[in-house]
Amino acid sequence: MSVSDAQSQARNHDAGETNTTAVAATAEAAEAAGKGPRAVGADRAARELELRRGEFELAAQLGHIRTITTAGATTAGSTAGTTLGRRQVTRHEIDRLRAAEGFPDTLRERVRTVGTAEGAALMPVSPGRFTQLARSGFLVPVRFYLNRYRAVVWLYLADELRSFAAREPALLTGRFPRPLRAGLEAGEDWRPRNWRGRRIGQLLHEIGDPWERAAIAGCVLDPVQLAELVADPYERAYLERLRPDLGHGRPESEAARTAVQRLLVADHPDEIQWHRSSLDTLLTAARHARPAPRPGNSLPHAGGPAPRYDGTGPAPVPTGPAAAPTGPEPGPTAVAHELAREGGHRGLLTRLRVRRERGPRARRQGTVVRR
16 A cells, blocks of 8 residues: 555545444434434433543544434534534443443543554654654544643544554654655644544534534635635524534633634645535535525525525624614504505504504695595
8 A cells, every 4th residue: 555545544534434333323313213212311321331521422423322313402503512412322322332342441442542652652653753644644633632831732542543553564664755754844734634624524424404514514714715605694694603613612711712723724725625615515505405594584494595695785794583673663654555555454443543643644744634
C-alpha cells in the first residue's frame, strides 16, 4: 500500500466503522416506536454500562452503543449539545452489551483515548514521530481539550493507534517520506481538519432532519462563506438556530474561546470547497422538505420548495418566531373594505361598529350619512 493510500485510509477510517451499525440502529428505532423494549436515558444507561459520561458519549458517537431518538424530541437548539440528551438506549441494547465477553473492560477499551506520549508508547514510536504522523493526517484525533496553558491537547483512540501500527509498520521507522517532510516544514497540520471532518461525519450519521443536516455541514464555514451560499436571511437565521456545537462545552475565558474557535472553522481551500458543496446539496434537500420559518409562518411544513428571498428591498431581520407588525394600525376604511371582500359575514355587532366609526369621519368631511 502506498503512502497516499494509507493516509486516505486513516482519514476515512471512522466513516466505515460508524456505518456498520446504521441498519441495526434503524431496526432498534422501529422496534422502540411500537411495542419494543423499554428505553432508558443516557445517564442511566451510562451507569448500567459502567461508563463515565464522556465514555458513554464517545461510544454512542462511534456507534458502539446503538441509541434511538425519543418521540416528540425538538430539533431547535444546538445539535451537538442536544443530540445525546434526546436519545435513549433500549433495554435490549443494554442487555446485549452487558452480556458481551469481557464486559465492561472490553467496551471501555474501545473508547479509551490517549495523548501524544501515551499513544507513542502504545505504537511504539517516539513522541516526535507520533506528532509527525498526526500532523501529516495519518492519525485522526477523536477529541481535544485545552490544558492550563490554553494549548490544544489532541486525543486519539487507543484501538485505532494499535490498528494503524499493525497496518503500516513501514511508517513507524526510518526516514519520513520526503513529500510529507516538505509539508511539515511548511507548517502543514491536518489534525484540526481531520477532527472537524470526523465530528461532522458523526453528527450527520446521527441526525435525519434535513435542516439540521444542512446546519451541520455549514457550521464550519465562516459567516462570509455562509452568506454567499445562503442569500435568504431567514434561512441563515434558521441554520444559526440549529448550529451544532462541535466542541465540548463553552470555555470560560475569552482567550480560551478564541483558541477553540480557531479549531471550529475550516481554513484550507480544499476543505472549504468540500463543505460548501456539502452544504449546497443538503440545503437543496432541506428546501424541498419544508421552508425555513418566517414571520407569520413559524411552524414550517412540508409541501414543496421554500420561498426564496429575491434580494430586492431591505433584507428582513428575523427576531423571533413571528415579527411584530411594523405598519400603522388599520383604520375604519380598511375594516370596511375587508367586510366588503368577505360579503359582510362578520355579524351585526361588527357592522354596527364599522358604521359608528364611519359616521363621525363622514360628518367631518361634510357628507350626510343616512341612519
